[in-house]
Amino acid sequence: STQGLVQLLANAQCHLRTSTNYNGVHTQFNSALNYKNNGTNTIDGSEAWCSSIVDTNQYIVAGCEVPRTFMCVALQGRGDADQWVTSYKIRYSLDNVSWFEYRNGAAVTGVTDRNTVVNHFFDTPIRARSIAIHPLTWNGHISLRCEFYTQPVQSSVTQVGADIYTGDNCALNTGSGKREVVVPVKFQFEFATLPKVALNFDQIDCTDATNQTRIGVQPRNITTKGFDCVFYTWNENKVYSLRADYIATALE
């Protein structure tokens, strides 16, 4: 099923390039699934991408700037003429240097009329930045509307910060029981979504009461703008100072 998947063309999430165009109104602009023109406007072109040269070297390639997981390709004929692609092969590239042929270039079954959409689910998901449909056989002319279905993508943004410090001879160096020192931290720039924060020690200066080390650091009150860095110890331990770094990552 294509439920929950991204329609790459419909969402304008890719660049589109074609080998040739029949003319300026038979281009990739008209290649989205179910693309329909105004029936009474004679100059708005084709209800499909139509190549100019008609041979097995034609293609339409969709390019993304971030890698995507392609699950399915959908094919459809030309809405306003008896032209469609009856078989095609798929080529793709992840690094945009080396290209691969799906099923070693074997023909994938296309369509047999103007408007029926035929989905082909890939045997295994294809990880790629660019992917191309290469028509192999056709009816009337190389004309097609198409769609690629991909998994939704997640972007991650990471900010790193160094040297969150309790200060010398901090409050953890006296008293007993659970004690904490709170250092507010501001991110370099605001995250768009709530980040996860990892903290780690990069300097430790503590007294080990009865040979037991007891130190900790935790984020508290995480927002998109910053967090409170909580250094702590407990029991009889004395801590002269602690220092930590953070790694904060937000996904969306």
Next chain:
Amino acid sequence: STQGLVTLLGNAQCHLRTSTNYNGVHTQFNAALNYKNKGTNTIDGSEAWCSSIVDTNQYIVAGCEVPRTFMCVALQGRGDHDQWVTSYKIRYSLDNVTWSEYRNGAAITGVTDRNTVVNHFFDTPIRARSIAIHPLTWNNHISLRCEFYTQPVQSSVTQVGADIYTGDNCALNTGSGKREVVVPVKFQFEFATLPKVALNFDQIDCTDATNQTRIGVQPRNITTKGFDCVFYTWNENKVYSLRADYIATALE
């Protein structure tokens, strides 16, 4: 104000797709704000994107591959004809699976002449990958020039490295006072901008002189290619070995 914001079309930072085009020279290619043709060339088309079908199902969609924060939409009429959009609605999607309507699809006031630019600032910033203008009412024809204003984006690149090691029985295991062991670290690939580096211990083997633990690790001489990892201790402490991991992140 749009000061400090990114003009998405102006900077070619999005993919553009339209529902229909009047012909091959009335496309999204002509949709940027203040787009002007040569007055004496009769084949360079319209000073606007012009749909072919004229109904309320027409749209122009801008797609970005990384999420953006949309602050404002700008609308303008067709420069070379009395055609403009008098009201429209905005739709958008962050995950490209689910779409939402701004103000529940309520009409936004458009323009009333050829060339006046009317900005609409969103009630709250819209976080999205794709965003679309859907004309609701118009004068003569659906023709528009437009712009989307977004916050500038930050991209982060992160590299992680494991197991920076002082070596067994390192120089921190003898002597007294402030001592350090420097381990040069090279990133897997060179960063484009200076990264921030976080370091954390992942192995500690030290003697606690007079029950006081004193260890630290710090990056020094950070460049785009690498840094010096400085392990240190002080006073009478002896450290047999220390091991650390790094997380380096560059923003731009």
